[in-house]
Amino acid sequence: MTASTANDQRFREFKMPDVGEGLTEAEILKWYVAAGDTVSDGQVVCEVETAKAAVELPIPFDGAVHELRFDEGATVDVGTPIIVVDTRPGAGPAEPAPTVPDQQTYYPPKDRPAAAEGEAAGEGRQAMLVGYGAAPSSTKRRARKPQPGASASSAHSAPSAPAQPELNGHGAAPAPEAPAAPAAGTAKALAKPPVRKLAKDLGIDLASVTATGPDGTVTREDVHAAAAPAPVEPQAAPEIAPETGPRPVDTAAREVRVPIKGVRKATAQAMVASAFTAPHVTEFVTVDVTRTMKLVQELKSDPDMAGLRVNPLLLVAKAFLVAIRRHPEVNAAWDEANQEIVRKEYVNLGIAAATPRGLIVPNIKDAGAKTLPELSAALGDLVATAREGKTSPADMAGGTVTITNVGVFGVDTGTPILNPGESAILAFGTVKLQPWVHKGKVKPRQVTTLALSFDHRLVDGELGSKVLADVAAVLEHPKRLITWG
Secondary structure: OOHHHHHHHHEEEEEOOOOOOOOOEEEEEEEOOOOOOEEOOOOEEEEEEOOOOEEEEEOOOOEEEEEEOOOOOOEEEOOOEEEEEEOOOOOOOOOOOOOOOOOOOOOOHHHOOOOOOOOOHHHOOOEOOOOEOOOOOOOOOOOOOOOOOOOHHHHHHOOOOOOOOOOOOOOOOOOOOOOOOOOOOOOOOEEOHHHHHHHHHHOOOHHHOOOOOHHHEEOHHHHHHHHOOOOOOOOOOOOOOOOOOOOOOOOHHHOOOOOOOHHHHHHHHHHHHHHOOOOEEEEEEEEEOHHHHHHHHHHHOOHHHOOOOOOHHHHHHHHHHHHHHHOHHHOEEEEOOOOEEEEOOOOOEEEOEEEOOEEEOOEEOOHHHOOHHHHHHHHHHHHHHHHOOOOOHHHHOOOOEEEEEHHHHOOOOOOOOOOOOOOEEEEEOOOEEEEEEEOOEEEEEEEEEEEEEEEOOOOOHHHHHHHHHHHHHHHHOOOHHHHOO
16 A cells, blocks of 8 residues: 555545535534544534534544634535544554645645655755755855966955855745945036036035936936925815714724625525515405414413413414415415426425524424424424524425514514515414404404415415415414314
C-alpha cells in the first residue's frame, strides 16, 4: 500500500450531506466536538439549519477530530467537507507521499511531506503540496572572477561590494539599491544663463525649484511657478441650520442589519413564488362558535382525551377535514410541467408554526384517516417539535392543505398565502365574545372569523365557498362531526 493510500484511509473527511429534498446548503449552528475530541460512528457532531429545519448530523466513522473546517454561523454548500477525522490517532505521524501537480490528496498541516531528500536541513525550505518553496537568501557571494587584463593585486585590493543573494531557480535576486539623492542645496541646479538671471531677479533659489525640463533642467516656467504665491483654498461658508423644520438625523447608526438565510430565506422565496404563480382568491365567513367552545371544555374532562392537548384549533382542524371529505376536489395540486390536475386521496394537513428561526409548516400525514384522539396527539407532537426547532425536512414535505391560527395573536383574520404546491389554506381568527342574534334575540356569543385562500386554477368560487361554508357549519353545530363524519 502506498503512502498516499495510507494517508487517504487515515484522514477521512465528513462532507455536508443533503439532509432532505435536494437542499443545496446549510448553516452550521453549533459544534458539539472540538479538535482532539474522540468521536464514534453515529455520534452527533454538529447541528445545522437548512432552508426548512434544524438537523443534527451524526458522523459515520470512528476516530479523533483532526480539524473543523468551518466556524459556527458559516453557510456551507452540500458536498463540502466540514470536518476531518484521524481514524488512527495513535499511529503517529502520517507517512510522506510524493505529490504531482494535479494530485489533490489532503495532508493535514502537521503531516505534510518533509523536504525532498538531499535538501540541507539548515536551508529551511518549507514542504508544499506541489514542489518546494524558495530557499532563504544566502549572505554568501560567489567569488568574483578577475576581469581580463586586471592584475591579481588589483582584484584583491578592490573594496568588497555589498553581498547579493544568489539566484536559486525559484526567484530572482532583488534589484540593486538606487544611490541616495544628494541633500537639497548641495548639488548645483541645471539651468541656462537667462533662467539663472531670472531666478536671481525674482529671489528664487534654483536648488529649491522643481525642474521639468530635459535631463532635469530648470526652465523659465519652473522659476515662475516657484515665484507664484501659493493658491489660497476658499473656505466653505458655514452651514446655517434652518430656523424651522427637523434637523438631519443619522439613522444608519440606529439600524440593525440581519442576514437573510435559513428558514426565513426559504420562506420568503416560497411566498414570492406562490403569490406570483398561483392566482389567489380569499373568502371570509363570520360564525358563532359558542357550541364548539363548550365542546372543547367537555373534551378536556373526557377520559378518552386524557393527557392529550385539547383546544379550539383541534376542532377547527377536524371540521376542515370533514369539509374536504365532502368536497374531495379541493384537495389537489397543479402540475404545470405536465399540464395536469393531480387529485389526492389523502390529506396531509399542514399547521403553520411560528418559531425563532421563522415560519415553518410541518404537516400531519394522512390526517383525514385519524380519529379525534389520534389527531390531537399528532397535533401536539407537531407543535412541540416545531418549538424545539427539531422538525425534520420530511415532516414539512408533501403537504396538501394548511391551517394558520392567527387568532392566538389576537388577530380577527387575514388573507393567507398558499404554501407552494398546495390548493388551500384556512385562517382561524381570534374567538371573541360579541353581541349576536341567537334564536331571535341579541345575546353575547363566542364569535370568530374564518378566511379561506385557494388556488383559483384548481378551485373555483363555488367549490371554495362550499368548503368554507361546511367548516363554518361544523363549528356552529359540532354535532355535524358525527352526522357528516
